[in-house]
Amino acid sequence: MAPEWAGKYARWVGTRASFVSTLLVGILAVITGLANIGAGFGGSVVVFGITVPGVVRQITAFTGTISGFLLLLSAFGLRRGLQAALYAVLALLPITVAQSVLQSTNRSIPLLTLSVVTFVLVLLNRRSFDRDLDVTTTQVAALSALAGSQAYGTIGTFTLREEHFDGVNTLLDAFYFSLVTGSTVGYGDITPRTAVGELFTLSMLVLTVSSFAAVAGVVLSPLIETRLSKALGRMTQQQLELLENHVLVLGYGDLTEPILEELSGQRTVVVVTPNEERARRLTERGYTAHTGDPSDEQTQRTARIETAAAVVTATNNDAEDALAILTARELNPDVTIVAAVTQRENADKLKRAGADTVISPISLGAHFLAESALGGENVEELERRLLGDASADTDGGSNAPSE
Missing domain, CATH: 1.10.287.70 (Helix Hairpins)
Structure with missing residues (x-):
């Protein structure tokens, strides 16, 4: 758990914090500039021994609003990890600080403070923004x-x-x-x-x-x-670029829907299926789907296998799952791969292909049924606990074993 927690912490204090902070500076710059333009400036003020005329303060309020809009655009560039957005933010933040100083109003103090903090934060995380701007x-x-x-x-x-x-x-x-x-x-x-x-x-x-x-x-x-x-039923390039720490479901089978229900709300799940109509229907229901061959190297790269937290294969074809697992393991040697096997004798083959965990739902269900038929106790209770049924936690049930 520690490495996963550390990774989430690093993301929040790194690229995400830089994005959010820059976004807030942009919004605050626009609001501050509009407020100062509407309020007007009475006359000249002295800033660090230099007299700043009222007309200059009025101009800086107007240009500050423009800088705010540019920072908003640059913030979304940071969210995509663009190096060009990094340079733009590092150039605009000092300008925003100067505009805040020249405006010399109490309304500019929060903008001034947040701009300085954001500049330091972005500068510390500058190595995270290394993606080239893809301009056609x-x-x-x-x-x-x-x-x-x-x-x-x-x-x-x-x-x-x-x-x-x-x-x-x-x-x-x-x-x-x-x-x-x-x-x-x-x-x-x-x-x-x-x-x-x-x-x-x-x-x-x-x-x-x-x-x-x-x-x-x-x-x-x-x-x-x-x-x-x-x-x-396809994802846009921008959506694909934002994928991070997601669960990649390669293929669509009988277990895909239960898997989606279990993971819903916990992680971003991307389903890769060659069936265009099925991908479209999944998209209409709010799921993230991508049309392509699950075992194809380019398809997995497009679905950001290198940033995925886990890979799940659970189609009804063990051979196709093995090919998908081989490709995933080659592209991301560190990712966790979980597979559901249709034929129990193929479990070792999927293991050798690169799966970390192989589960046979049919064998597991058959085992439960056989245990129940032979008078095994607590089988239903175990099933409810595995499925997260709250009723299994009420008073231990009538079949709860005594200590």
Whole structure:
């Protein structure tokens, strides 16, 4: 029990604590920034001998809210163990501390304190976040197109401002016009006054709207993938990446449902079955299922065999169970493997395949029935205790042996 307890403790004070703490800082930064923006700032204050004007405090309250939203996104990156999220958090937390100091209000003190604690906590657990950010070529292309179209619109508008546009005086005005044009908001406060300006605006509109649409598709595609995966009885890549300390049930047999009922609420259970329809039905009932060959190496890797706490094989085919056990033992030599054998003579074979414990439900049931038929005492009581029946604990039962 000690190693398991130590592992749970390490997870809670490690990656999970870093995730939760960063999430709280992000929420608190947003709340603090909005509260300070709404309350306003009276005037200048002196911070460490430096006079901070009220307008600067107002700006830091606004930017603090933006930092809070970025921290919220980075927190979920930490939950996935991303190294990029680690760097983002370590960069944003000092900024949040500086913003809290510059705002100089009592509302900023909790944010300041929690930011410092979170920075130390994340820094201590930095080795836990080593996963590379998996960015697809489509995502890179979409984001590059958006950045390029905004740069084209901003630079072009600023260059043509004197002769072809009304209301553009600074680079910020040009960026503002490019952004509202690309988002199709179009307030009308900045307008082209010549044919050249109109033609440039049309070209900018085509480029920026297309890039916005491409980015929207990239953002929405994971949501669509989630819906399709659920309909097809498959887990999404994000769900698979979050699996940790789970019980992996390889295959589906007569004992699978009782196993799921026994483990429900105790551990995350992932059922791997080649039957797509069965996987979909399990998913609809709230269970975690993945479609694939239970004995296939890639399928077990996908189901995160390397982070599983235990593996259970309980199909009606001992040969298939043996193959699944062999693969699981090869991929994770330390995992606990429990197997149910259909034919009692195959128990030793499953042991040699790598199972730690092999149980024959048929032989066990037959033994109970035979004992009862021969007048064996306390058989029912033993069964109730094995099944966790509370009635077996009431006064020891009428057949309880006397001491």
